[in-house]
Amino acid sequence: MVRAAGWMLAIVPALLLAARRVDGQGSAPTTTRWYKGNTHTHTLNSDGDTSPDDVARWYRQHGYQFLVLSDHNVLTSVDGLNALLGMDEQYLLIPGEEVTDRVDGKPLHMNGLAVERVVLPAGGATMAEAIQRDVDAIRAAHGLPHLNHPNFGWAVTAADLKRVERDRLFEIFNGHPSVNNEGGGGMPSLEEIWDDILSSGKLLYGLATDDAHHFTRPWDPTAARPGRGWVMVRAAHLESGAIISALERGDFYATTGVVLAEYEVSPREIRIVVKPDGTTRVRVRFTGRNGRLLQEFTTNTAVYAIRGDEGYVRAKVIDSNGLVAWTQPVMLGPARK
Ligand SMILES: [Zn+2]
Numbered sequence: 540m541v542r543a544a545g546w547m548l549a550i551v552p553a554l555l556l557a558a559r560r561v562d563g564q565g566s567a568p569t570t571t572r573w574y575k576g577n578t579h580t581h582t583l584n585s586d587g588d589t590s591p592d593d594v595a596r597w598y599r600q601h602g603y604q605f606l607v608l609s610d611h612n613v614l615t616s617v618d619g620l621n622a623l624l625g626m627d628e629q630y631l632l633i634p635g636e637e638v639t640d641r642v643d644g645k646p647l648h649m650n651g652l653a654v655e656r657v658v659l660p661a662g663g664a665t666m667a668e669a670i671q672r673d674v675d676a677i678r679a680a681h682g683l684p685h686l687n688h689p690n691f692g693w694a695v696t697a698a699d700l701k702r703v704e705r706d707r708l709f710e711i712f713n714g715h716p717s718v719n720n721e722g723g724g725g726m727p728s729l730e731e732i733w734d735d736i737l738s739s740g741k742l743l744y745g746l747a748t749d750d751a752h753h754f755t756r757p758w759d760p761t762a763a764r765p766g767r768g769w770v771m772v773r774a775a776h777l778e779s780g781a782i783i784s785a786l787e788r789g790d791f792y793a794t795t796g797v798v799l800a801e802y803e804v805s806p807r808e809i810r811i812v813v814k815p816d817g818t819t820r821v822r823v824r825f826t827g828r829n830g831r832l833l834q835e836f837t838t839n840t841a842v843y844a845i846r847g848d849e850g851y852v853r854a855k856v857i858d859s860n861g862l863v864a865w866t867q868p869v870m871l872g873p874a875r876k
């Protein structure tokens with residue numbers, strides 16, 4: 540019967556495989572699963588082209604387990620959508636908004652996930668001050684802040700983010716076609732910004748999101764289309780509190796299409812197994828302080844042995860068709876609060 544169970548497992552979709560994992564000393568083993576979600580989406584409630592109902596259906600039909608509707612300075616109620624489209628352990632709408640601020644003519648956009656009430660932009664004399672005030676306003680509404688598309692309008696720098704406290708998340712990839720993820724013209728890429736911040740000792744986790752606005756013109760490369768970047772979150776249940784706290788503690792990875800079959804972090808090693816995809820080949824790059832390459836693997840299984848003096852270690856998987864996954868940094872020096 541053991542053999543039969545093995546065969547059964549082999550045909551169950553990876554998502555349904557429950558992983559056993561021990562959380563903390565002396566606590567009972569917790570069963571966790573991976574949930575696919577997008578935390579940045581627009582609808583007709585701001586500048587999207589499609590109703591909240593149809594947007595929620597698009598993500599459900601395309602294999603997502605959770606979705607945050609994040610309209611500009613609008614908190615869309617998801618109670619009705621969850622009654623209509625939600626399903627235990629299958630699909631969940633989490634409320635949210637994109638707090639849309641402006642400092643000295645530059646855009647400052649920050650999502651508030653699971654906020655309990657609408658949060659209005661707080662503004663500030665400097666970009667760093669405004670980010671801090673928006674973070675604090677989102678926290679006061681019991682939401683989880685994430686800083687969006689830093690290079691949109693070349694608005695938010697690593698120096699700004701280093702001054703901010705009580706934030707934990709920013710977008711390392713945003714699927715909108717004009718947000719300058721890669722940097723250029725003397726401005727750093729989002730990865731360079733990330734490494735700059737991490738090298739200063741501040742812990743920040745990276746999200747991939749769609750920032751989808753346009754669902755009605757899938758042929759148009761200038762449209763902000765859905766399905767471009769998402770997160771895979773490890774949690775015990777598909778429930779708002781469990782998803783939010785997994786994001787807050789960095790128990791997720793960001794991806795534009797690379798799927799991990801295994802991802803485990805222990806004090807001794809970081810273990811990544813990339814799910815095979817036809818003839819696609821991969822590189823797994825582990826980097827540390829100042830973005831320095833520590834080790835590169837060209838196999839689907841990559842195990843990095845932590846030395847302890849790297850400052851931090853994070854991994855990026857790049858496949859032969861240009862899709863990418865980013866795992867979260869493991870801080871090895873004293874992390875700033
Ligand atoms: Zn935005």
Ligand SMILES: [Zn+2]
Binds near residue numbers: 579580581750
């Ligand atoms: Zn947006």
